[in-house]
Amino acid sequence: MKKLTLIAASVIATLAGCSSTSNPEQNIVDSLADNLDIKYTIVTNQGADNGLACQDLGAEFASCNKVNMTLINQGDTIDSKDWTIYFHSIRLILEVGNDQFKVTRITGDLHKLEPTDKFDGFAAGETVEIPLVAEYWQLFETDFMPGAFVVANNAEPKLIASLNTENTSSYVTELTPQQQKRVTADNNVFATPQTRFEKNADVLALDITSALLPTPMHVELAEGKVDISQGIALPKQQFADAQFTAIETRAKLIGVDVEGKLPVAIALTPKLFTGEMAVSGAYQLDITAQGINIKAFDQAGLFYALQSVFGLVDSSNASELPLLSIKDAPRFDYRGVMVDVARHFHTKPAILATLDQMSAYKMNKLHLHLSDDEGWRIAIPGLPELTDVGGNRCFDLDETRCLLPQLGSGPTSDNFGSGYFSKADYVEILKYAKARNIDVIPEIDMPAHARSAVVSMEARYKRLMKAGDEVGASEYRLMDPLDTSNVTTIQFYDKRSFINPCLASSTRFVDKVISEIAAMHQEADMPLTTWHFGGDETKNIKLNAGFQDINANDKLSWKGNIDLSQQDMPFAKSPQCKILLDKGVVSDFAHLPSHFAEQxxxxxxxxxxxxxxxWQDGLKYSENAQSFSTENTRVNFWDTLYWGGAASAYEWSDKGYDVIISNPDYVYMDMPYEVDAKERGYYWATRATDTRKMFSFAPENLPQNAETSVDRDGNGFNGVGGVEGKAFHGLSAQLWSESVRNDEQYEYMVFPRVLAAAERSWHKADWENDYKAGVEYSLETNLVNKQALTDDWTRVANIIGQRELTKLEKAGIDYRLPLPGAKIENGILAMNIQFPGVALQYSTDGKSWLDYSAQAQPKVTGEVWIRSISTSGERASRVTSLK
Incomplete structure (x- = not known):
């Protein structure tokens, strides 16, 4: 990814400064960008209950919020009306409560704020308030995107300094508990030091010397330990060079020499493995006083046996191992992590670091979401526009040079809104993954979520048409130019968000992309085993159940009023798609996405x-798994449990699909860790998923989760399945990147909770009941052994706190340290933590920090600030306070 060097940036700034003296438009842009202090303050998130006309404004489900956008001019007076502020809002702006300004949505989340004829200028020092009514709710600070910029004719766009930051608290006024309620029936427990203390109270410190993550199938402990201070003697000839390097790198990280003294004996003996052990990745490990003996089903099992050896090492004292015997095999064949590099790009080093950690915890599928509306992230030979245009975001209203800014990326390409993997980058990722026993699954999302591809191929079309090559121009065109369908996608794009499935050129494009990516896999000696089609959300959201026609006679109070006669299904006005319908190839427009998937x-x-x-909804109109031409047809199942997912997952498996459990309310890592407005993330599926919740997820018995968790409003729900279906194929944890704008934020969101996903995908716990159709669970049932669940979590929480976070830190991972729990009673401060072993600190002045000890609880007065801190002392949690 190209970044401006300091010298280049300095030259540009100098040139801009020189030109501005003779350019009045640039002077206005510069003055507004440098001096407008912009802040957002929530007025209400329960608009309909507080008198807002949400229904008449056309808000979906008649739900809207009100925010005050405050502009403070810290500079000289601005009288000109010749300027525009472009800003990012993930909620549709429905009404502007100040007649000096108007707001227009451009595309996606990009809106523009312009002065009206009534605008009377920004006086020096003036504060201007602009009330905005927007759809739905804004409950977390990260709903408010940075990256606003000022534009004027004949001037270079410029970022507004006050919104050129990742510190959301600097421009979002702190939300009160009432403002954090989505609806009046919102019963979520908001995270405070006191509620964290109560939540952590049942997690006690344990000795975890012989404990391992993920948990093995069978463990037998013996007395004593074996000295490894002089290293272990790993037979190098048993491994390919790249795999040995991967093993050696992990060993060095935790302080173990693999060319040392303690002998390691290795044997691949697949015929000796039977029953539940006769699967890829199975191994037997014996650690004795004389050495380490490994028998493995295959090379993957050998690799995992060594990861278990390293997992038992305390990296703060890597001198001994416990004596024990392990028989182990994975629960699921598919143990995955999905990374969205499209909404915001995540660099090759971040992906390689993720592969290191996946392999350490025995995860074996990296699902790369390489394209979406906001970005195309892999170079395809012969189609340079895909990355030249689709891989970059900048301010170009014609979108011939780049895609328009989205999700806080601002007007330039020198940020994580832009970037892509070159062919060499991708091949390197594949080789790196192969050495760590990880399969890479590329996803090119279609026919929806494809705006980056469609716009790129339109730029290619224009280029070749200008050169007189009409045949070449049309070869890979992805939109029917005669399609006049009026649609709005889930993230507010128009028909250019869809690859038209009725065009021969679309099929040629898909063939070209699959061929080129498959060739990269061949070059890396990692054959392409799985093609991920995407397939999700091919719909017009204005035709959802949350809207009703403005002229309807019997209107419902909970629906937004819009003119439904102006709304179309995707492709409904495409002449090319009408031909398919007329020929009877598909029965209606709704079936086109599934038909395209089959093709x-x-x-x-x-x-x-x-x-x-x-994604399972992309195949919903196909009859069953046999409708597809590959040997296996797999679906990432992503219905929320409380909206029927506890039952529908089994219906998909009953149709013959290999179901990969990917539920957003439990294993989406872009959801906030806590119900705390200062946490990062989207929250449409759940208000919070921390490591404990992910650990407590029962992926094979989905109804069981209704007894141990709540819906997004903090309320109970019922879970029951109606059919048996075949066993699920796997578990995948997802990281979507709309609000995750750089690599540091990415690692904060993924680590350490992905360790819980590794545990659940490898090991089935005793507290997980077997699924039975017809058995119903809820908060009122008592079918789950909750004490066993608590005990199991306590063990894993101690492993993470005492051992694994230190390893993450040594690996350079920007993981999240949990905020402490705390309470003050009779002037005595009591603190605890989600992961026993993590050090705690407090401050009585907000500046100097003191170590906390539960054995010597301090006396305090007034406000007390608290945080947790890493073993090295170089990392700390976010700071909070209590009185």
Missing amino acids: VSKIAASKGIPSFQA
């Missing part, structure tokens, strides 16, 4: 790719 599966099968994968 793409034929392309994948023709190239020898054995598995076809998609």
Whole structure:
């Protein structure tokens, strides 16, 4: 990813400064950008209950919020009306309560604020308040995107300094508890030092000398330990060079020499493994006083046995191992992590670091979400526009040079809104993954979430048409130019968000992309085993159940009023798609996405790719798994449990699909850790998913989770399945990147909770009941052994706190340290932590920090600030306070 060097930035700034003296438009842009202090203050998130006309404004489900956008001019007076402020809002702006300004949505989350004829200028020092009514709610600070910028004719766009920051607290006024309620029936427990203390109270410190994460299937402990201070003697000849390097790198990180003294004996003996052990990744490990003995089902099992050896090492004192015997095999064949690099790019070093940690915890599938509306992130030979245009965001209203800014990326390309993997980058990622026993699954999302591809191919079309090459221009065009369908996608794009599934050129494009990516896999000696089609959310959201026609006779109070006659289904006005319907190829427009998926599966099968994968809703109009041409058809199941997912997952498996449990309310890592407005993330599925909640997820018995967790409003729900279906194929934890704008934020969101996903995908716990159709769970049932669940979590929490966080820190991972729990009673400060072993500190002045000890609880007065701190002392949690 290209970044401006300091010298280049200095030259540009100098040139801009020189030009501004003779450019009045630039002077206005510079003055507004440098001197407007912009702040957002929530007025209400329960608009309909507080008198806002949400229904008449056309808000979905008649739900809206009100925010005051305050502009403070810290500079000289601005009288000009010749300027525009572009800003990012993930909520549709429905009404502006100041007649000096108007707001227009451009595309996606990009809006523009302009002065009206009534604008009377920004006086020096003046404060201007602009009330904004927006759809739905804004409950977390990260709903408010940075990256606003000022534009004028004949001037360079410039970022507004006050919103050129990742510190959301600097421009969002702190939300009160009432403002954090989505609805009046919102019963979520808001995170405070006191509520954290109560939540952590049942987690006690344990000795975890012989404990391992993920948990093995069978462990037998012996008395004593073996000295490894002089290293272990790993037979190098048993490994490919790249795999040995991966093993050696992990060993060095935790302080173990693999070319040392203690002998390691290795044998691949697949015929000796039977029953539940006769699967890829199974191994037997014996650590004795004389050495380490490993028997493995295959090379993967050998690799995992060594990861278990390293997992038992305390990296703060890597001198001994416990004596024990382990028999182990994975629970699921598919143990995955999905990373969205499209909404915001995440660099190759971040992906390689993720692969290191995945391999350490025995995860084996990296699902890379390489394209979406906001970005195309892999170079395809012969189609340079995909990355030249689709891989970059900047301010270009014609979108011939780049995509328009989205999600806080601002007017320039020198940030994580832009970037892509070159062919060499991707091949390197593949080789790195192979050495760590991880399969890489590329996803090119289609037919929806494809704006970056469509716009890029339109730029290619224009370039070749200008050169007189009409045939070449049309070869990979992805939109029907005669399609006049009026649609709004889930993230507020128009028909250019869709690849038209009725065009021969769309099929050629898919064939080209699959062929080129498959060739990269061949070059890396990692054959492409799975093609991920995406397939999700091909719909017009204005046709959702939350809207009703403005002329309807019997209106419902909970629906937004819009003119439904102006809304179309995707492709409904495409002449090319009408031809398919007229020929009877598909029965209606709703079936087009599933039909396209079936066609793409034929392309994948023709190239020898054995598995076809998609988000389950993209295949909903296909009859069953046999409708597809590959050997296997897999779905990432992402219905929320409280909206029916506890039952529908089994219906998908009953249709023959390999179901990969990917539920957003439990294993989406872009959801906030806590119900705390200062945490990062989207929250449409749940208000919070921390490491404990992810650990407590029962992925095979989905109804069981209704007894141990709540819905997004903090209320109970019922879970029951109606069919049996075949066993699920795997578990995947997802990281979507709308609000995750750089690599540091990415690692904060993923680590350490992905360790819980590793545990659940590898090991089935005793407290997980077997699924049975018809058995209903809720907060009122008592079918789950909750004490066993608490005991199991206590063990894993201690492993993470005492051992694994230190390893993450040594690996350079920007993981999240949990905020402490705390209470003050009779002037005595009591503190605890989610992960026993993590050090705690407090401050009585907010500046100097003191170490906290539960054995010597301090006396305090007034406000007390608290935080947790890493073993090295170099990392600390976010600071909070109590009185």
